[in-house]
Amino acid sequence: MSPIAHDWRKLGVKSAVERWRRWRDNPWSGWLVYCAVAAVLIALPFAVDATLGRAWVRIIDVALLFILLGLGLNIVVGFAGLLDLGYIAFFAVGAYTYALLASPQFDVHGSFLVVLPLAAFVAGVFGVLLGAPTLRLRGDYLAIVTLGFGEIIRICLNNLNRPYNITNGPLGITLIDPLAIGEFALNRSYTVSGFTLAPVHNYYFVFLACAAASIFVSLRLEDSRIGRAWIAIREDELAASAMGINTRNLKLLAFAMGASFGGLAGGLYSSFQGFVSPESFTLLDSIMVLCMVVLGGMGNVGGVVLGAALLTALPEALRYAGPLQQAWLGDVYVDPSDLRMLLFGLALVLMMLLRPAGLWPSTLRRRELAGAGESGVAR
16 A cells, blocks of 8 residues: 555544544434434334234344343342342242232232332342342352242242132233223224234333333443442452441342342233243243343443343244255254254353353453453463
């Protein structure tokens, strides 16, 4: 490359950087980005419905619920550094709280404006009940206790059908009320300005609003005094306590807030499905939510959203492996369900080897891993 061409290239890069800085510093640029993202998200279910089918709109709805769960677990694991392997229990508590208060099980049909906040509150209380006995536990011991707590909740839900039938046992609770205000119920189809709003579209916008609110709360918590105290506890609990941080109350607050996110997601899931049973809340589901947080990037809200979206869509996309084998090879040699888990496990192993901080790690986490790598090389 000639010196003149090299100088022109440098000038082009500098001018592009200057334009980017001017655009970034413009107060209207942020609003333009938000408006563009909002327009894309509003059009997303209709575009997906027209191209991939309505089943994928339902998958997006489930992904939004998993985003809620991932953000709640991120408070406990990512911010406060408390390893929780039984987080799905709070999801179950919220789901069953909504189901019991909005179904023929007890012949109670409460308004979702009351029942949904109550589901989040009850799950938060269970979070405190889990956190209180485990305040002195760390690491593997805390993980084992939380794992046991999740299994205890599932077994209780499975057996609370005698001597008095509360949860209907393994048969689950059916005919759960949908979200509704007056005559407007989300489980019905409506036509607005020529657009047909199916139930999956209606729930999409509700779930999207709840996910957006949860993202906003998580971002505010991360930059708040409480969030910084959680991070200090995660880094060194003893040093945080010596600096005057009330580690007991803040750890209980982390459990309660994380559990309330799970309870809210559980209530929404219960109304969306119209049916809940203990088989929906297994240890594998807890591990899946934890994988979303770790794969996306612990402690980073954007990373958790990315991890939840990917790990919800990827297993569903791998369902097409069976028809592809039939079309290309003439027979199905590998069962799609086995292939899904094989590729899923392989992806996690590769992620831990190539990007141990996750796809979109927090800045602090990236610095920690870089510092650990440099110290290892020095040794």
